[in-house]
Amino acid sequence: MSNAGELLRTSTLPQLEARVLLMHVLGWRRTELITRDHEALPSDAIASFEALAARRLAGEPIAQLTGKREFFGLDFEVTPDVLIPRPETELLVELALAAIARTPGARVLDLGTGTGAIAVSIAHARDDARVWAVDRSSAALEVARSNAANILEASRAGGALTFVESDWTAKLDASLAFEAIVSNPPYIASDDPHLEQGDLRFEPRGALTDDADGLSAIRAIIERAPRLLAPNGVLWLEHGYDQAQAVRALLTARGFAEVRSMHDLAGIERCSGGMLAA
Structure with a gap:
């Protein structure tokens, strides 16, 4: 042997x-x-x-072979039904936590939650937070619920989590008002050759691309977000390495203030966002 x-x-x-x-x-x-x-x-x-x-x-991804991936210091279950959490997306969690740092009982919305990595990480870090995790995929929500149960119950801490099966904000209670909305939407253009390379070949296509120019989901979220943001609430979006300027323009056109982009650890403009003026 x-x-x-x-x-x-x-x-x-x-x-x-x-x-x-x-x-x-x-x-x-x-x-x-x-x-x-x-x-x-x-x-x-x-x-x-x-x-x-x-x-x-x-070619199968390591995360799918082992069924797990570490994100924000936590171990998340991964299946072929969800996007594999990536280190650069931790920036969204950091931005959300910074936005709600001085707001007790803050409400946070994670659009396109997938594994629940963003939502669960925020809830784990802020046990007073109220976090809504939205995905249109019932299979993805099953994974997110499992991760929330495993991680938050194991720590005996964590904010309240609500899961909603919805196409972006369509089925959310219109009376809700969030201090922060975050999203890692599908932003790869349909003709991007990376979709046929590496791990991406094994991940759900709908979590990677909008089957258009890579900005249609971002446009939809930016258009709808102001209706669900509290005064001075913030919206942060992850996007592609070459999309920051376009996303800032969309945010500015929708009336967001303090629009800016933030760099990930590789020095790439990875997330852009702004504030809903009071």
Whole structure:
């Protein structure tokens, strides 16, 4: 029988990916790959690792193979029904938390919640917050509900979360007024070749592209948001690396004040937003 060290040395995967898959199969921590690397492994564990490695070599995302992805320091369940949470989207959480920092019981709306990563992270960080998580996909909402239950119950803390199946704001109570609205909508243009490359091939197309110019969902959200924002409430949107100027123009045309874009850790203008003037 093989041991962990041999499997890693002979794997054709990048070593980081091989280690992640092997830890997943064995249920080991990273340190155990070092301290237990000479232990003989059960044949079923070897077979499971090799099957996952083959699927990864065929292009399937690591997050879907392991069923989880870390986001904002929390572990989220991931399935093929949802967009895989990415580090750059953590900026939206930071912007939302900054916007509600001085508002007890703040209300936050996450449009297109997917895994619930944004909504759950905000609720986890602010146990007094009231967060609404909206998605048109019932399958995505099932994943988001599961993540909320696992993460918030495990911490025994977290703000109140309400899940709504809706096409953007269509089924939201019109009397609601939010201090912050955030969204990571589908913003990739339909003709972008990246849609046929890498992990994107395995993620739900509707979470990636609007099947148009990449701005139609953003336009719809900017148009509807003022009706649901409290005075001085803010709207923040994630967008593509080359869309910041266009999104700022849309926000300004809709009457938002203090319109600006924020850079992610790679130095890319990743999120743009503004305030609804009182």
